[in-house]
Amino acid sequence: MQLDIDKLVDYFGGVNALAEALKQHDPLNAPSTAAIYKWRTRGSVPINQLQKLSELAQAQGKYLDLNQFTKQNEWNMLMNTTNRVIIFDTTLRDGEQSPGAAMTKEEKVRIARQLEKMGVDVIEAGFAAASEGDWAAVNEIAQTIKNSTVCSLCRAVERDIRRAGEALAPAAKRRIHTFIATSPIHMEHKLKMQPAQVIENAVKAVKIAKEYTDDVEFSCEDALRSEIDFLAEICGKVIEAGATTINIPDTVGYSIPHKTEAFFRELIAKTPNSDKVIWSAHCHNDLGLAVANSLAALQGGARQVECTVNGLGERAGNAAIEEIVMALKVRHDVFGLETGIDTTQIVAASKLVSTVTGYPVQPNKAVVGANAFSHESGIHQDGVLKHRETYEIMSAESVGWATNRLTLGKLSGRNAFKTKLADLGIELDSEEALNAAFARFKELADKKREIFDEDLHALVSDEMSHLSDDRYKFVSQHIVTETGESPRAEIVFNVDGTEHRAQATGSGPVDAIFKAIESVAQSGATLQIYSVNAVTEGTESQGETSVRLAKDGRVVNGQGADTDVLVATSKAYLSALSKLSNQVERIKAQGNTI
Numbered sequence: 001m002q003l004d005i006d007k008l009v010d011y012f013g014g015v016n017a018l019a020e021a022l023k024q025h026d027p028l029n030a031p032s033t034a035a036i037y038k039w040r041t042r043g044s045v046p047i048n049q050l051q052k053l054s055e056l057a058q059a060q061g062k063y064l065d066l067n068q069f070t071k072q073n074e075w076n077m078l079m080n081t082t083n084r085v086i087i088f089d090t091t092l093r094d095g096e097q098s099p100g101a102a103m104t105k106e107e108k109v110r111i112a113r114q115l116e117k118m119g120v121d122v123i124e125a126g127f128a129a130a131s132e133g134d135w136a137a138v139n140e141i142a143q144t145i146k147n148s149t150v151c152s153l154c155r156a157v158e159r160d161i162r163r164a165g166e167a168l169a170p171a172a173k174r175r176i177h178t179f180i181a182t183s184p185i186h187m188e189h190k191l192k193m194q195p196a197q198v199i200e201n202a203v204k205a206v207k208i209a210k211e212y213t214d215d216v217e218f219s220c221e222d223a224l225r226s227e228i229d230f231l232a233e234i235c236g237k238v239i240e241a242g243a244t245t246i247n248i249p250d251t252v253g254y255s256i257p258h259k260t261e262a263f264f265r266e267l268i269a270k271t272p273n274s275d276k277v278i279w280s281a282h283c284h285n286d287l288g289l290a291v292a293n294s295l296a297a298l299q300g301g302a303r304q305v306e307c308t309v310n311g312l313g314e315r316a317g318n319a320a321i322e323e324i325v326m327a328l329k330v331r332h333d334v335f336g337l338e339t340g341i342d343t344t345q346i347v348a349a350s351k352l353v354s355t356v357t358g359y360p361v362q363p364n365k366a367v368v369g370a371n372a373f374s375h376e377s378g379i380h381q382d383g384v385l386k387h388r389e390t391y392e393i394m395s396a397e398s399v400g401w402a403t404n405r406l407t408l409g410k411l412s413g414r415n416a417f418k419t420k421l422a423d424l425g426i427e428l429d430s431e432e433a434l435n436a437a438f439a440r441f442k443e444l445a446d447k448k449r450e451i452f453d454e455d456l457h458a459l460v461s462d463e464m465s466h467l468s469d470d471r472y473k474f475v476s477q478h479i480v481t482e483t484g485e486s487p488r489a490e491i492v493f494n495v496d497g498t499e500h501r502a503q504a505t506g507s508g509p510v511d512a513i514f515k516a517i518e519s520v521a522q523s524g525a526t527l528q529i530y531s532v533n534a535v536t537e538g539t540e541s542q543g544e545t546s547v548r549l550a551k552d553g554r555v556v557n558g559q560g561a562d563t564d565v566l567v568a569t570s571k572a573y574l575s576a577l578s579k580l581s582n583q584v585e586r587i588k589a590q591g592n593t594i
Contacts (some may be wrong), residue, residue: 005040008069010046012056015040025056044269044455047228050262063269085328085337086278086304089115089321090124091353092141093153095312100548101357102555102579105137107461112141113425114352115309116148118345120321122175124306126151128167129160135167142171149215149401151175151590156205165212177247178202179219182226182234199234206241219247224255228267232500236272237436245278245304248331250293253286253316257296264300280304285311290319295327298337309353310361310368322367322399323344328392347400348453355457358546358572360533362571367399408456410445414438426460437463448540458535458544458561462571470578471496472521474560474571481509489516493574513570521577525549532565547572549580556580 013019015036023030031049039045044052057064092108095101096160103111108125115123125141126134142150150171154160156178168174180191180202185565187193202218209216218238220231225439235246248264255263264281268274281304282296283290294305311320325341350368354361363370373396408420417438421428428434440463445451473494481487489512493500500520506512510530534541544564547558558576560568 004069005045008045008053009036009040011064011069012053021056022052022115023366025059026052040518047138047259047262047266048194050266051219051259054258062343073553082303083337084303085298085339086121087119087321087325087339087341088122088124088280088306089120089149089152089308090282090306090318091115091308091312091321092137093124093126094306094314094318095308095353095357096126096315098312098317098357098359099314099555100576101312101359103137103356105133105140108137109140109144109426109427110310111349111352111356112145112148114345114349114522116145117342117425118349118350119340119342120148121340122149122151122304124153124177126152127154127565129154129157129163133368136165138164138297139170142174143169146172149173149175151177151217153177153179154205154209155351156180156201158204158208161205161208162211165209168212169234173215174213175215175217175245177219178205178209179221179247180205181221182231183222184227185225186222195230199237202234203237206238206243210242212240214244216243217245217280218243219249221249221253223248224250224260224263225252226425228263228270231267232270235267235274239271239273241279243277245280247280247282247304247306248291248297248302249282249306251283253284253290255283255293256287257292260293261296261300264297264302265402268301278304280306281319281499282306284313284386285316285318288316290317291306291323291327292323294319295335298328309349310359310365312353312357312359320366322350325563326367326394326399339531340579344447351454352457355454355461355535355544355559357549358559360531360546373401392406408441408445408451409567410442411442412445412451417441421460424456426456426519428460433463444542444563448542450536450538450540452536454535457543458542461559462561462568472517472573472574472577474567474574475499477570479509479512479566489513491516491570493570509566510569513566514573517570517573517577523549523551523577523580525551525577525580528555530569532569535561543568545565545569545572547576549573549576551580556581 009015009042012021015033019033019036039116048411054064073546092111095102099272101436112123112125123145125138127518128135128138138152150168152164152168154164154176161178163175180198181187182198187195187198206216206218220226223231268279279302281294281302284291306323307319307321309321309325311317325339325343328335328337329343347368350361361368366372405443418434428437437460444459475492475494478490487509488503489509491502502516502520504512504515504519506515528550533544535544542561542563543559543564549556556576556579558572558579560571560575562568
């Protein structure tokens with residue numbers, strides 16, 4: 001894909017007129033007439049000059065749409081044959097890099113099933129070489145998922161790649177995703193490699209990955225701060241080695257949309273055999289532009305977007321899958337692109353990920369926030385009642401809000417309970433686990449007349465924690481609080497199978513609970529976050545609590561759920577302590593993230 005340089009230059013009145021206009025606009029950095037003639041000879045314009053042209057057009061009162069200047073036969077053929085966008089979800093890998101968002105194998109499998117149900121094309125199940133637990137989770141997902149491609153990330157290191165290949169072996173469709181840094185700052189300070197060494201390692205990595213699968217993705221870490229000519233060279237070499245997808249990440253969330261689009265266009269134009277691969281974008285949200293940059297990359301020629309549910313990810317997070325998918329659907333008139341996503345499953349996926357990770361969704365979050373389809377203004381309410389599209393560009397039903405209705409009641413039997421769990425992607429490993437979960441369900445049904453899908457997800461997550469090998473397990477508690485008196489908490493819990501009783505007073509009941517537990521645990525951890533959220537509507541709702549603890553650079557989240565929020569609070573704190581005491585070391589994929 002190339003720009004029609006003659007047409008672009010003519011748009012500004014020809015070579016001489018353009019050179020003069022650029023000189024007046026920016027005298028110190030204007031290209032010469034000879035340089036503009038070289039653009040025509042090369043068939044491309046440097047990315048910094050594209051920016052200057054955009055600024056010049058704006059100064060002249062014009063709008064520069066580069067789509068108008070692509071060679072029409074080539075661009076139309078590309079659009080006609082590749083209008084399908086591959087949705088690559090990395091919630092289970094990059095999303096898990098959020099502080100304290102580590103998931104159990106069972107939780108990862110549950111999320112993977114929901115992603116498959118939603119129609120995600122590629123599920124990045126984890127970083128198999130990071131630890132034995134990560135390997136086991138990737139392997140279990142590879143065995144479970146049948147329709148989506150299962151992927152594992154790995155550094156451009158032979159051991160990592162072979163571990164990924166082994167973990168993915170059972171998958172019906174599998175992909176190995178290998179990467180190396182390509183920006184000058186990363187090559188010099190992190191890798192301590194020369195550019196030629198980086199290319200050699202990248203090519204070797206792709207060739208090893210091809211021993212395990214034909215579907216190999218290569219990522220250039222920190223691509224959007226890399227030199228574009230070097231990127232074109234390394235991408236050309238890995239394509240020659242057999243890579244089938246090339247991912248261009250904005251690792252530190254530094255880019256802005258019009259530069260992202262121009263960058264993709266120039267890189268694709270300069271890379272040998274660029275038409276033989278799928279180009280992919282992976283954008284971080286440090287400036288709040290991850291979704292906008294991802295959409296711009298699609299306009300620049302990418303046909304895969306890497307994203308996460310709820311925009312989960314380290315630092316400010318990743319591009320949110322729900323926002324990208326709905327933007328493409330609602331503004332089909334602009335993008336003309338399709339995905340294979342069943343959008344009615346979006347809310348279910350959002351709530352599941354929020355429950356499992358302990359990261360609540362902000363109420364005003366686009367598409368999946370509780371207020372996304374709420375209208376407070378009387379004028380808005382009147383308009384929506386008369387005709388929905390006056391103030392709503394998509395319906396709540398289209399993303400799954402209205403489908404989350406009552407599921408089970410206190411008279412529901414064990415088989416109906418098991419069938420409903422299967423519908424939600426929950427498969428318990430043993431009869432003991434099923435019986436325990438069913439007992440909890442019956443207990444909940446006695447307290448809460450209406451049981452919703454969210455209740456079952458919260459219940460199962462809580463019960464799986466109770467049945468796990470966690471060091472700390474809740475037994476019972478007695479809380480006394482009276483106006484004018486210091487609240488007192490008496491708690492019974494197990495530590496490594498031994499029962500302990502503890503009591504303490506505090507400034508409030510939650511403070512008393514934490515102090516009572518710490519009188520035994522003596523963890524030395526710092527409480528960073530404590531939050532309570534209602535799982536569903538109504539005063540009978542389960543309370544879902546999240547506790548984030550930090551110690552010696554480690555950060556963990558613990559979750560608890562119960563109709564008594566103080567019981568849920570104790571469970572969450574004990575869950576966090578169990579995770580903090582787990583000393584399993586994980587290999588870090590990279591200094592930050594792809």
